[in-house]
Amino acid sequence: MSRAKGRLYVVATPIGNLADISLRALEVLKQVDLIAAEDTRHVKVLLNHYGIAVKTVSLHQHNEDKVADTLLEKLADGQNIALVSDAGTPLLSDPGMPLVKQAKAAGFEVSPIPGPCALIAALSAAGLPVTRFCFEGFPPRTSGPRKAFFQNQLSNPVTWVFYESSHRILACLKDMADVLEPERIIVIAREITKLHETIVKATLAEALALVEQSPDMRKGEFVVIVDGAQEKPEAEDITPEQEKILVLLLKQCSLKTAAELAAQITGGRKKLLYQAALRLAKAAVEVE
Numbered sequence: 001m002s003r004a005k006g007r008l009y010v011v012a013t014p015i016g017n018l019a020d021i022s023l024r025a026l027e028v029l030k031q032v033d034l035i036a037a038e039d040t041r042h043v044k045v046l047l048n049h050y051g052i053a054v055k056t057v058s059l060h061q062h063n064e065d066k067v068a069d070t071l072l073e074k075l076a077d078g079q080n081i082a083l084v085s086d087a088g089t090p091l092l093s094d095p096g097m098p099l100v101k102q103a104k105a106a107g108f109e110v111s112p113i114p115g116p117c118a119l120i121a122a123l124s125a126a127g128l129p130v131t132r133f134c135f136e137g138f139p140p141r142t143s144g145p146r147k148a149f150f151q152n153q154l155s156n157p158v159t160w161v162f163y164e165s166s167h168r169i170l171a172c173l174k175d176m177a178d179v180l181e182p183e184r185i186i187v188i189a190r191e192i193t194k195l196h197e198t199i200v201k202a203t204l205a206e207a208l209a210l211v212e213q214s215p216d217m218r219k220g221e222f223v224v225i226v227d228g229a230q231e232k233p234e235a236e237d238i239t240p241e242q243e244k245i246l247v248l249l250l251k252q253c254s255l256k257t258a259a260e261l262a263a264q265i266t267g268g269r270k271k272l273l274y275q276a277a278l279r280l281a282k283a284a285v286e287v288e
């Protein structure tokens with residue numbers, strides 16, 4: 001008689017504090033035949049902490065297609081497998097998609113074991129609207145594509161969230177400040193659940209100044225949450241003359257500088273000119 005098919009468990013693990021693991025996650029990790037982990041040495045810290053001695057196999061972004069085939073054979077053979085990443089929920093900016101996709105396509109049961117996830121933890125403490133939100137993963141690593149990434153989000157009306165590393169957080173915020181309004185509210189959630197957990201809610205300009213001035217604010221792991229774009233006031237608008245000047249300035253300098261210079265030249269309101277500059281820059285991108 002052939003053995004029943006195995007089941008794939010997608011298990012969320014702590015994002016810093018080892019106590020943040022569910023009873024069910026521990027139960028599953030103890031009972032499975034094999035644990036597929038992004039980094040087997042990393043997961044051993046968790047497994048040793050909880051006295052779990054199950055065999056591990058490495059599944060990371062460079063080998064996951066190949067390893068997925070082997071794991072499907074093991075599932076077919078009746079083995080139960082847990083998939084974990086270094087931290088948080090697998091597949092969320094982490095490996096695992098090919099395995100889950102192929103396991104489902106092959107008719108195996110895939111069960112989530114829910115738990116920590118940095119973006120959800122950050123959203124839960126940010127105090128920004130979460131009825132709808134969008135998760136954008138990691139922004140591009142270089143300035144040009146990163147500014148284009150922010151341009152795309154300019155008029156997004158819902159809260160948006162992204163991950164960033166300590167190496168790039170300052171450059172990333174600087175690029176963001178070149179594209180978004182300085183008064184846009186953002187939340188920087190750093191080292192969540194760890195000793196130096198810091199959650200700062202401020203305007204973009206204030207947050208950038210803080211990260212520039214405080215070396216500690218550039219250490220650790222980051223989730224950045226951005227308030228959605230506010231509706232523009234209908235009543236007031238810039239004059240055709242101001243628009244002409246803005247269009248010329250936008251060809252030479254950043255949104256912020258263009259708005260500031262246009263305000264100085266025309267005596268108009270900086271905020272109004274900034275909003276118009278945003279609109280004009282977006283229209284220009286759409287035409288391209």
Ligand code: SAM
Nearest residue numbers: 015088089093117118163164191192221222223
């Ligand atoms: N799958 C994970 C999850 O569910 O959150 C995310 C994995 S992704 C490769 C790692 C990124 O998540 C980090 O660079 C950071 O942006 C964010 N992150 C993970 N742990 C964090 C923490 N404790 N505090 C803040 N951000 C964290």
